[in-house]
Amino acid sequence: MKLIDFGFSVILAPPYRMSMFCGTPSYMAPEIVSKTGYSFEVDTWALGVLLYKLLTGSFPFAGIYLIFLLIF
Secondary structure (H helix, E strand, O other), X not given: OOXXXXXXXXXXXXXXXXXXXXXXXXXXOHHHHOOOOEOOHHHHHHHHHHHHHHHHOOOOOOOOOHHHHHXX
């Protein structure tokens, strides 16, 4: 059974930043949504969202529809 897919994983040197728009909207950091470039910090954001979801049973940010999570 496959639990995790590392298809988008890359190793970056510190000055480089990613700009690919990918991920699950509920776990996306603001840097990904605003397309300003991101690094490993977005992983910390996603971990925080996951922990919040596990502890409370709901996401920290909600919208009526999923698309509202991508619109500021």
